[in-house]
Amino acid sequence: MSRLVAWAIFLLGCLYFLLPLLGMGEFSLRMRRGEYSLDAYRVVFADPRFWETFGYSLGLAAATIVMGVVLVVPTAYWVRLKLPQARPFVEFVTLLPLVIPAIVVVFGYIRLYNTSSFLPLTGSALGTDILLTMGYTTLALPYMYRSVDTGLRTIDVTTLTEAAQSLGAGWFTILARIILPNVMVAVLSGAFLTLAIVMGEFTMAALLNRPAFGPYMQLLGANRAYEPPALAVIAFAITWGCMGLMQLVTRFSKHERAKA
Template sequence: MKKQFPFVSALIALIAASYFLVPLYATFQFSLQMIRGKWSFAAYQSVFSNDQFLATLSYSAVVSLMAIIVGALVVVPTAYWVRLRLPKIRPIVEFISLMPLIIPPVVLVFGYIRLFGSDSWLPMTISEQGTNTLLVIGYVVLSLPYMYRAVDNGMAVIDIATLTEAAESLGASRLRTVAQVIFPNVRSAIMSGAFLTFSISLGEFVLASLLNRPAFGPFMVQLGQDRAYEPAAIAILSFGLTWVCMALMQLFGSRKPGQRWLPRFTQPSSRSATP
Protein backbone atom coordinates (compact mmCIF):
# COMPACT_ATOMS: atom_id res chain seq x y z
CA MET A 1 0.00 0.00 0.00
CA LYS A 2 1.37 3.36 -1.05
CA LYS A 3 2.03 5.66 1.86
CA GLN A 4 0.23 8.99 1.65
CA PHE A 5 2.14 12.24 1.80
CA PRO A 6 1.74 13.88 5.24
CA PHE A 7 0.15 17.14 4.06
CA VAL A 8 -0.84 18.31 7.55
CA SER A 9 2.63 17.79 8.98
CA ALA A 10 4.24 19.46 5.97
CA LEU A 11 1.87 22.43 6.27
CA ILE A 12 2.67 22.86 9.97
CA ALA A 13 6.39 22.64 9.24
CA LEU A 14 6.05 25.19 6.42
CA ILE A 15 4.16 27.64 8.65
CA ALA A 16 6.71 27.24 11.43
CA ALA A 17 9.59 27.75 8.97
CA SER A 18 7.97 30.83 7.46
CA TYR A 19 7.72 32.34 10.94
CA PHE A 20 11.54 32.50 10.94
CA LEU A 21 12.39 32.72 7.23
CA VAL A 22 10.05 35.55 6.22
CA PRO A 23 11.47 38.09 8.75
CA LEU A 24 14.97 36.90 7.87
CA TYR A 25 14.32 37.48 4.17
CA ALA A 26 12.85 40.92 4.90
CA THR A 27 15.95 41.84 6.92
CA PHE A 28 18.25 40.59 4.17
CA GLN A 29 16.31 42.49 1.52
CA PHE A 30 16.47 45.69 3.58
CA SER A 31 20.23 45.29 4.01
CA LEU A 32 20.62 45.34 0.20
CA GLN A 33 18.82 48.68 -0.24
CA MET A 34 21.51 51.04 1.02
CA ILE A 35 21.91 52.47 -2.48
CA ARG A 36 18.56 53.88 -3.56
CA GLY A 37 17.04 52.24 -6.62
CA LYS A 38 19.07 49.03 -6.71
CA TRP A 39 20.16 46.13 -4.59
CA SER A 40 23.79 45.96 -3.57
CA PHE A 41 26.11 44.75 -0.85
CA ALA A 42 27.18 48.29 0.03
CA ALA A 43 25.98 47.85 3.63
CA TYR A 44 28.12 44.74 4.03
CA GLN A 45 31.12 46.54 2.50
CA SER A 46 30.57 49.40 4.94
CA VAL A 47 30.48 46.97 7.86
CA PHE A 48 33.67 45.15 6.86
CA SER A 49 35.49 48.41 6.21
CA ASN A 50 34.70 49.58 9.74
CA ASP A 51 37.80 49.07 11.88
CA GLN A 52 35.67 48.88 15.02
CA PHE A 53 33.76 45.92 13.57
CA LEU A 54 36.89 43.79 13.21
CA ALA A 55 38.28 44.95 16.57
CA THR A 56 35.12 44.17 18.53
CA LEU A 57 34.53 40.89 16.71
CA SER A 58 38.07 39.68 17.39
CA TYR A 59 37.84 40.77 21.03
CA SER A 60 34.56 38.91 21.56
CA ALA A 61 35.94 35.84 19.76
CA VAL A 62 39.00 35.71 22.05
CA VAL A 63 36.91 36.22 25.19
CA SER A 64 34.44 33.55 24.04
CA LEU A 65 37.27 31.06 23.42
CA MET A 66 38.65 31.76 26.89
CA ALA A 67 35.18 31.19 28.35
CA ILE A 68 34.96 27.88 26.49
CA ILE A 69 38.31 26.69 27.86
CA VAL A 70 37.53 27.73 31.44
CA GLY A 71 34.02 26.29 31.23
CA ALA A 72 35.28 22.93 29.97
CA LEU A 73 37.97 22.77 32.67
CA VAL A 74 35.35 23.45 35.34
CA VAL A 75 32.39 21.45 34.05
CA VAL A 76 34.03 18.20 32.88
CA PRO A 77 35.74 17.30 36.19
CA THR A 78 32.66 18.40 38.13
CA ALA A 79 30.23 16.31 36.07
CA TYR A 80 32.65 13.38 36.17
CA TRP A 81 33.07 13.50 39.96
CA VAL A 82 29.35 13.92 40.59
CA ARG A 83 28.46 10.94 38.41
CA LEU A 84 31.26 8.77 39.79
CA ARG A 85 31.35 9.55 43.53
CA LEU A 86 28.51 11.91 44.46
CA PRO A 87 25.36 10.83 42.62
CA LYS A 88 23.14 11.90 45.52
CA ILE A 89 23.96 15.59 45.06
CA ARG A 90 23.40 15.47 41.31
CA PRO A 91 19.96 17.17 41.56
CA ILE A 92 21.56 19.99 43.55
CA VAL A 93 24.33 20.44 40.98
CA GLU A 94 21.79 20.42 38.15
CA PHE A 95 19.73 23.06 39.95
CA ILE A 96 22.82 25.25 40.44
CA SER A 97 23.72 24.85 36.77
CA LEU A 98 20.28 26.20 35.81
CA MET A 99 20.52 29.28 38.00
CA PRO A 100 21.93 31.50 35.20
CA LEU A 101 18.65 30.98 33.35
CA ILE A 102 16.78 32.41 36.33
CA ILE A 103 19.06 35.25 37.43
CA PRO A 104 19.09 38.15 34.90
CA PRO A 105 22.53 39.09 33.54
CA VAL A 106 22.09 42.65 34.80
CA VAL A 107 21.83 41.34 38.37
CA LEU A 108 24.89 39.16 37.79
CA VAL A 109 27.05 42.00 36.50
CA PHE A 110 26.01 44.40 39.26
CA GLY A 111 26.93 41.69 41.75
CA TYR A 112 30.35 41.41 40.12
CA ILE A 113 30.85 45.17 40.30
CA ARG A 114 29.79 45.19 43.93
CA LEU A 115 32.03 42.28 44.92
CA PHE A 116 35.06 43.12 42.80
CA GLY A 117 34.84 46.91 42.54
CA SER A 118 37.44 49.42 43.59
CA ASP A 119 36.29 49.34 47.24
CA SER A 120 36.18 45.54 47.58
CA TRP A 121 38.72 43.13 49.03
CA LEU A 122 39.65 42.01 45.48
CA PRO A 123 39.45 45.08 43.21
CA MET A 124 39.43 43.54 39.75
CA THR A 125 37.61 46.34 37.93
CA ILE A 126 40.42 48.85 38.48
CA SER A 127 42.54 47.21 35.78
CA GLU A 128 41.75 46.26 32.20
CA GLN A 129 43.02 42.72 32.67
CA GLY A 130 40.89 42.23 35.76
CA THR A 131 37.78 43.49 33.97
CA ASN A 132 38.48 41.15 31.06
CA THR A 133 38.75 38.30 33.54
CA LEU A 134 35.40 39.25 35.03
CA LEU A 135 33.85 39.23 31.57
CA VAL A 136 35.23 35.74 30.90
CA ILE A 137 33.84 34.53 34.23
CA GLY A 138 30.49 36.07 33.39
CA TYR A 139 30.37 34.27 30.05
CA VAL A 140 31.27 31.00 31.77
CA VAL A 141 28.36 31.48 34.16
CA LEU A 142 25.92 32.40 31.39
CA SER A 143 26.87 29.33 29.36
CA LEU A 144 26.91 26.98 32.35
CA PRO A 145 23.43 25.48 31.72
CA TYR A 146 24.32 24.57 28.15
CA MET A 147 27.86 23.38 28.78
CA TYR A 148 26.91 21.28 31.80
CA ARG A 149 23.92 19.68 30.07
CA ALA A 150 25.98 18.82 27.00
CA VAL A 151 28.81 17.28 29.03
CA ASP A 152 26.49 15.47 31.42
CA ASN A 153 24.54 13.94 28.53
CA GLY A 154 27.82 12.89 26.94
CA MET A 155 28.91 11.13 30.12
CA ALA A 156 25.54 9.42 30.40
CA VAL A 157 26.26 7.27 27.34
CA ILE A 158 29.69 6.07 28.41
CA ASP A 159 30.60 3.83 31.33
CA ILE A 160 32.83 6.21 33.27
CA ALA A 161 33.14 3.78 36.20
CA THR A 162 34.60 1.05 34.00
CA LEU A 163 36.88 3.50 32.21
CA THR A 164 38.12 4.84 35.54
CA GLU A 165 38.80 1.37 36.92
CA ALA A 166 40.62 0.36 33.73
CA ALA A 167 42.77 3.49 33.77
CA GLU A 168 43.61 3.14 37.46
CA SER A 169 44.47 -0.53 37.02
CA LEU A 170 47.02 0.58 34.41
CA GLY A 171 48.62 2.97 36.88
CA ALA A 172 46.93 6.25 35.96
CA SER A 173 46.24 8.88 38.58
CA ARG A 174 42.79 10.44 38.88
CA LEU A 175 43.95 13.64 37.19
CA ARG A 176 45.46 11.70 34.31
CA THR A 177 42.30 9.64 34.01
CA VAL A 178 40.20 12.77 33.60
CA ALA A 179 42.67 14.37 31.16
CA GLN A 180 43.46 11.37 28.93
CA VAL A 181 40.37 9.16 29.25
CA ILE A 182 37.30 11.18 30.17
CA PHE A 183 38.05 14.29 28.11
CA PRO A 184 38.62 12.41 24.80
CA ASN A 185 35.50 10.28 25.30
CA VAL A 186 33.23 13.31 25.80
CA ARG A 187 34.93 15.41 23.15
CA SER A 188 31.84 15.67 20.96
CA ALA A 189 29.74 16.76 23.96
CA ILE A 190 32.34 19.39 24.87
CA MET A 191 32.32 20.70 21.31
CA SER A 192 28.52 20.99 21.38
CA GLY A 193 28.68 23.02 24.57
CA ALA A 194 31.58 25.04 23.15
CA PHE A 195 29.66 26.16 20.07
CA LEU A 196 26.65 27.09 22.18
CA THR A 197 28.93 29.07 24.48
CA PHE A 198 30.48 30.84 21.51
CA SER A 199 27.06 31.74 20.07
CA ILE A 200 25.85 33.12 23.40
CA SER A 201 28.98 35.06 24.23
CA LEU A 202 29.53 36.59 20.80
CA GLY A 203 26.41 38.75 20.82
CA GLU A 204 26.03 39.27 24.57
CA PHE A 205 25.33 42.90 25.47
CA VAL A 206 24.60 43.43 29.17
CA LEU A 207 27.83 42.14 30.73
CA ALA A 208 30.11 43.71 28.14
CA SER A 209 28.28 47.03 28.22
CA LEU A 210 28.16 47.49 32.00
CA LEU A 211 31.77 46.34 32.34
CA ASN A 212 32.68 48.81 29.58
CA ARG A 213 34.39 46.26 27.35
CA PRO A 214 34.87 46.71 23.57
CA ALA A 215 32.80 43.67 22.67
CA PHE A 216 30.72 42.85 19.61
CA GLY A 217 27.33 43.09 21.35
CA PRO A 218 27.64 46.77 22.42
CA PHE A 219 29.04 47.59 18.98
CA MET A 220 25.94 46.16 17.29
CA VAL A 221 23.64 48.14 19.59
CA GLN A 222 25.58 51.37 19.03
CA LEU A 223 25.60 50.83 15.28
CA GLY A 224 21.85 50.26 15.36
CA GLN A 225 21.39 53.67 16.95
CA ASP A 226 23.59 55.50 14.42
CA ARG A 227 22.95 53.74 11.10
CA ALA A 228 20.01 52.26 9.19
CA TYR A 229 21.21 49.55 6.79
CA GLU A 230 24.41 48.37 8.46
CA PRO A 231 22.57 46.90 11.50
CA ALA A 232 20.50 44.73 9.17
CA ALA A 233 23.69 43.53 7.49
CA ILE A 234 25.26 42.71 10.86
CA ALA A 235 22.10 40.89 11.89
CA ILE A 236 22.36 38.67 8.81
CA LEU A 237 26.07 38.07 9.41
CA SER A 238 25.44 37.20 13.07
CA PHE A 239 22.64 34.86 12.06
CA GLY A 240 24.90 33.15 9.54
CA LEU A 241 27.70 32.79 12.09
CA THR A 242 25.26 31.30 14.60
CA TRP A 243 24.06 28.77 12.04
CA VAL A 244 27.63 27.84 11.20
CA CYS A 245 28.18 27.13 14.90
CA MET A 246 24.99 25.07 15.00
CA ALA A 247 26.06 23.09 11.94
CA LEU A 248 29.47 22.40 13.46
CA MET A 249 27.79 21.40 16.71
CA GLN A 250 25.60 18.97 14.78
CA LEU A 251 28.67 17.62 12.98
CA PHE A 252 30.64 16.98 16.14
CA GLY A 253 27.57 15.92 18.10
CA SER A 254 26.77 13.18 15.60
CA ARG A 255 29.90 11.32 16.67
CA LYS A 256 29.21 8.83 19.38
CA PRO A 257 31.10 9.32 22.63
CA GLY A 258 33.31 6.50 23.79
CA GLN A 259 34.88 5.73 20.43
CA ARG A 260 38.30 6.80 21.56
CA TRP A 261 40.84 4.21 22.66
CA LEU A 262 42.00 3.88 26.22
CA PRO A 263 45.54 5.26 26.35
CA ARG A 264 48.42 2.97 27.18
CA PHE A 265 49.85 4.03 30.48
CA THR A 266 53.50 3.35 31.17
CA GLN A 267 54.08 0.48 33.55
CA PRO A 268 57.35 -0.73 34.97
CA SER A 269 58.66 -3.74 33.07
CA SER A 270 58.40 -7.05 34.91
CA ARG A 271 61.24 -8.56 32.93
CA SER A 272 64.66 -8.54 34.47
CA ALA A 273 67.58 -6.92 32.75
CA THR A 274 69.56 -9.00 30.34
CA PRO A 275 72.79 -10.19 31.92
Protein backbone atom coordinates in the same frame (compact mmCIF):
# COMPACT_ATOMS: atom_id res chain seq x y z
CA MET B 1 -4.67 15.95 13.69
CA SER B 2 -5.51 16.05 10.05
CA ARG B 3 -2.65 16.40 7.65
CA LEU B 4 -4.07 19.59 6.21
CA VAL B 5 -4.12 21.36 9.59
CA ALA B 6 -0.60 20.12 10.27
CA TRP B 7 0.65 21.55 7.00
CA ALA B 8 -1.15 24.83 7.60
CA ILE B 9 0.39 25.28 11.07
CA PHE B 10 3.81 24.31 9.83
CA LEU B 11 3.79 26.59 6.80
CA LEU B 12 2.47 29.56 8.79
CA GLY B 13 5.27 28.97 11.28
CA CYS B 14 7.82 28.86 8.48
CA LEU B 15 6.48 32.11 7.07
CA TYR B 16 6.89 33.81 10.45
CA PHE B 17 10.48 32.66 10.71
CA LEU B 18 11.52 33.29 7.13
CA LEU B 19 10.10 36.81 6.69
CA PRO B 20 12.40 38.56 9.20
CA LEU B 21 15.38 36.76 7.69
CA LEU B 22 14.28 37.83 4.25
CA GLY B 23 13.63 41.33 5.57
CA MET B 24 17.09 41.78 7.03
CA GLY B 25 18.71 40.28 3.96
CA GLU B 26 16.82 42.58 1.62
CA PHE B 27 17.34 45.66 3.77
CA SER B 28 21.07 45.06 4.03
CA LEU B 29 21.30 45.28 0.22
CA ARG B 30 19.42 48.57 -0.07
CA MET B 31 22.25 50.98 0.79
CA ARG B 32 22.78 52.21 -2.77
CA ARG B 33 19.71 54.07 -3.91
CA GLY B 34 17.72 52.37 -6.64
CA GLU B 35 19.64 49.11 -6.82
CA TYR B 36 20.78 46.23 -4.65
CA SER B 37 24.42 46.26 -3.64
CA LEU B 38 26.79 44.87 -1.06
CA ASP B 39 27.79 48.38 0.01
CA ALA B 40 26.57 47.92 3.57
CA TYR B 41 28.79 44.88 3.98
CA ARG B 42 31.72 46.74 2.45
CA VAL B 43 31.28 49.56 4.94
CA VAL B 44 31.01 47.12 7.85
CA PHE B 45 34.07 45.16 6.85
CA ALA B 46 36.04 48.37 6.32
CA ASP B 47 35.31 49.50 9.88
CA PRO B 48 38.32 48.69 12.06
CA ARG B 49 36.09 48.62 15.14
CA PHE B 50 34.13 45.77 13.60
CA TRP B 51 37.30 43.68 13.51
CA GLU B 52 38.47 44.83 16.95
CA THR B 53 35.22 43.99 18.69
CA PHE B 54 34.77 40.81 16.70
CA GLY B 55 38.26 39.67 17.65
CA TYR B 56 37.72 40.66 21.27
CA SER B 57 34.52 38.62 21.53
CA LEU B 58 36.14 35.69 19.77
CA GLY B 59 38.96 35.78 22.33
CA LEU B 60 36.51 35.93 25.21
CA ALA B 61 34.55 33.04 23.71
CA ALA B 62 37.74 30.96 23.63
CA ALA B 63 38.50 31.85 27.24
CA THR B 64 34.92 31.04 28.25
CA ILE B 65 35.06 27.66 26.53
CA VAL B 66 38.35 26.77 28.26
CA MET B 67 36.97 27.93 31.59
CA GLY B 68 33.76 25.99 31.03
CA VAL B 69 35.55 22.77 30.13
CA VAL B 70 37.99 23.02 33.05
CA LEU B 71 35.11 23.66 35.42
CA VAL B 72 32.46 21.32 34.09
CA VAL B 73 34.25 18.17 32.94
CA PRO B 74 36.00 17.35 36.26
CA THR B 75 32.91 18.27 38.25
CA ALA B 76 30.46 16.23 36.20
CA TYR B 77 32.94 13.34 36.21
CA TRP B 78 33.46 13.52 39.95
CA VAL B 79 29.73 13.66 40.65
CA ARG B 80 29.15 10.57 38.51
CA LEU B 81 32.07 8.69 40.00
CA LYS B 82 32.04 9.55 43.68
CA LEU B 83 29.25 11.87 44.64
CA PRO B 84 25.94 10.84 43.13
CA GLN B 85 24.28 12.31 46.21
CA ALA B 86 25.62 15.76 45.23
CA ARG B 87 23.86 15.62 41.87
CA PRO B 88 20.72 17.54 42.91
CA PHE B 89 22.84 20.32 44.36
CA VAL B 90 25.13 20.59 41.35
CA GLU B 91 22.24 20.45 38.90
CA PHE B 92 20.42 23.13 40.84
CA VAL B 93 23.43 25.43 40.63
CA THR B 94 23.90 24.80 36.91
CA LEU B 95 20.28 25.72 36.29
CA LEU B 96 20.43 28.93 38.34
CA PRO B 97 21.60 31.06 35.38
CA LEU B 98 18.33 30.21 33.62
CA VAL B 99 16.42 31.63 36.56
CA ILE B 100 18.51 34.61 37.64
CA PRO B 101 18.58 37.13 34.80
CA ALA B 102 22.04 37.94 33.43
CA ILE B 103 21.50 41.61 34.13
CA VAL B 104 21.02 40.86 37.83
CA VAL B 105 24.17 38.74 37.96
CA VAL B 106 26.27 41.41 36.28
CA PHE B 107 24.78 44.05 38.55
CA GLY B 108 25.99 41.97 41.47
CA TYR B 109 29.46 41.73 39.88
CA ILE B 110 29.71 45.49 39.50
CA ARG B 111 28.83 46.12 43.11
CA LEU B 112 30.74 43.18 44.56
CA TYR B 113 34.01 43.49 42.67
CA ASN B 114 34.37 47.26 42.49
CA THR B 115 37.65 49.04 43.14
CA SER B 116 37.09 49.21 46.90
CA SER B 117 36.15 45.55 47.39
CA PHE B 118 38.10 42.48 48.54
CA LEU B 119 38.61 41.45 44.91
CA PRO B 120 38.79 44.66 42.84
CA LEU B 121 38.34 43.02 39.47
CA THR B 122 36.64 45.97 37.80
CA GLY B 123 39.65 48.13 38.59
CA SER B 124 41.65 47.02 35.56
CA ALA B 125 40.90 46.01 31.99
CA LEU B 126 42.31 42.54 32.54
CA GLY B 127 40.34 42.12 35.75
CA THR B 128 37.14 43.16 33.98
CA ASP B 129 37.89 40.74 31.14
CA ILE B 130 38.27 37.96 33.69
CA LEU B 131 34.99 38.98 35.31
CA LEU B 132 33.24 39.03 31.93
CA THR B 133 34.64 35.57 31.14
CA MET B 134 33.25 34.30 34.43
CA GLY B 135 29.91 35.89 33.63
CA TYR B 136 29.84 34.22 30.23
CA THR B 137 30.80 30.93 31.86
CA THR B 138 27.71 31.15 34.06
CA LEU B 139 25.58 31.85 30.98
CA ALA B 140 26.98 28.79 29.22
CA LEU B 141 26.93 26.62 32.36
CA PRO B 142 23.44 25.09 31.94
CA TYR B 143 24.16 23.97 28.38
CA MET B 144 27.76 22.89 28.96
CA TYR B 145 26.92 20.87 32.06
CA ARG B 146 23.93 19.16 30.48
CA SER B 147 25.89 18.31 27.36
CA VAL B 148 28.90 16.88 29.22
CA ASP B 149 26.76 15.01 31.74
CA THR B 150 24.80 13.38 28.94
CA GLY B 151 28.09 12.49 27.26
CA LEU B 152 29.36 10.88 30.47
CA ARG B 153 26.20 8.82 30.77
CA THR B 154 27.08 6.96 27.57
CA ILE B 155 30.45 5.78 28.90
CA ASP B 156 31.13 3.60 31.89
CA VAL B 157 32.96 6.11 34.06
CA THR B 158 33.70 3.74 36.93
CA THR B 159 35.17 0.97 34.80
CA LEU B 160 37.28 3.38 32.74
CA THR B 161 38.62 4.99 35.91
CA GLU B 162 39.43 1.69 37.59
CA ALA B 163 41.08 0.38 34.44
CA ALA B 164 43.22 3.53 34.21
CA GLN B 165 44.09 3.41 37.89
CA SER B 166 45.12 -0.23 37.65
CA LEU B 167 47.55 0.89 34.93
CA GLY B 168 48.96 3.51 37.26
CA ALA B 169 47.33 6.66 35.90
CA GLY B 170 46.83 9.66 38.19
CA TRP B 171 43.75 11.87 38.34
CA PHE B 172 45.07 14.43 35.86
CA THR B 173 45.98 11.73 33.36
CA ILE B 174 42.60 10.06 33.76
CA LEU B 175 40.74 13.31 33.17
CA ALA B 176 42.89 14.61 30.32
CA ARG B 177 43.64 11.37 28.49
CA ILE B 178 40.67 9.12 29.24
CA ILE B 179 37.57 11.10 30.18
CA LEU B 180 38.00 14.22 28.04
CA PRO B 181 38.55 12.36 24.74
CA ASN B 182 35.53 10.20 25.49
CA VAL B 183 33.23 13.16 25.98
CA MET B 184 34.86 15.25 23.25
CA VAL B 185 31.69 15.38 21.17
CA ALA B 186 29.68 16.67 24.12
CA VAL B 187 32.40 19.20 24.94
CA LEU B 188 32.56 20.38 21.35
CA SER B 189 28.82 20.80 21.02
CA GLY B 190 28.80 22.71 24.32
CA ALA B 191 31.70 24.79 23.01
CA PHE B 192 29.94 25.78 19.79
CA LEU B 193 26.85 26.75 21.71
CA THR B 194 29.02 28.85 24.03
CA LEU B 195 30.57 30.52 21.01
CA ALA B 196 27.13 31.39 19.65
CA ILE B 197 26.04 32.82 23.00
CA VAL B 198 29.19 34.88 23.60
CA MET B 199 29.38 36.37 20.10
CA GLY B 200 25.93 37.91 20.40
CA GLU B 201 25.92 38.79 24.11
CA PHE B 202 25.14 42.42 24.85
CA THR B 203 24.05 43.05 28.44
CA MET B 204 27.08 41.90 30.43
CA ALA B 205 29.63 43.40 28.05
CA ALA B 206 27.77 46.69 27.86
CA LEU B 207 27.41 47.06 31.61
CA LEU B 208 31.04 46.12 32.22
CA ASN B 209 32.04 48.60 29.50
CA ARG B 210 34.08 46.19 27.42
CA PRO B 211 34.49 46.61 23.63
CA ALA B 212 32.65 43.44 22.65
CA PHE B 213 30.76 42.64 19.45
CA GLY B 214 27.28 42.93 20.99
CA PRO B 215 27.61 46.53 22.24
CA TYR B 216 29.28 47.45 18.94
CA MET B 217 26.27 46.17 17.02
CA GLN B 218 23.91 48.05 19.32
CA LEU B 219 25.88 51.28 18.92
CA LEU B 220 25.85 50.96 15.15
CA GLY B 221 22.13 50.22 15.24
CA ALA B 222 21.43 53.44 17.09
CA ASN B 223 23.31 55.54 14.54
CA ARG B 224 23.09 53.91 11.11
CA ALA B 225 20.39 52.58 8.82
CA TYR B 226 21.80 49.96 6.45
CA GLU B 227 24.76 48.55 8.36
CA PRO B 228 22.69 47.01 11.20
CA PRO B 229 20.81 44.53 8.98
CA ALA B 230 24.12 43.63 7.38
CA LEU B 231 25.47 42.94 10.87
CA ALA B 232 22.36 40.92 11.64
CA VAL B 233 23.00 38.80 8.57
CA ILE B 234 26.60 38.28 9.71
CA ALA B 235 25.48 37.43 13.25
CA PHE B 236 22.89 35.02 11.89
CA ALA B 237 25.56 33.37 9.77
CA ILE B 238 27.77 32.97 12.84
CA THR B 239 24.95 31.38 14.85
CA TRP B 240 24.06 29.14 11.93
CA GLY B 241 27.72 28.16 11.58
CA CYS B 242 28.02 27.30 15.27
CA MET B 243 24.86 25.16 15.19
CA GLY B 244 25.96 23.53 11.94
CA LEU B 245 29.30 22.59 13.47
CA MET B 246 27.48 21.24 16.52
CA GLN B 247 25.36 19.01 14.30
CA LEU B 248 28.41 17.99 12.34
CA VAL B 249 30.40 16.75 15.35
CA THR B 250 27.38 14.90 16.68
CA ARG B 251 26.68 13.24 13.36
CA PHE B 252 30.35 12.48 12.82
CA SER B 253 30.58 10.77 16.19
CA LYS B 254 27.48 8.68 15.43
CA HIS B 255 29.14 7.38 12.29
CA GLU B 256 32.29 6.62 14.23
CA ARG B 257 30.29 4.67 16.77
CA ALA B 258 28.35 2.84 14.13
CA LYS B 259 31.63 1.73 12.55
CA ALA B 260 33.09 0.54 15.83
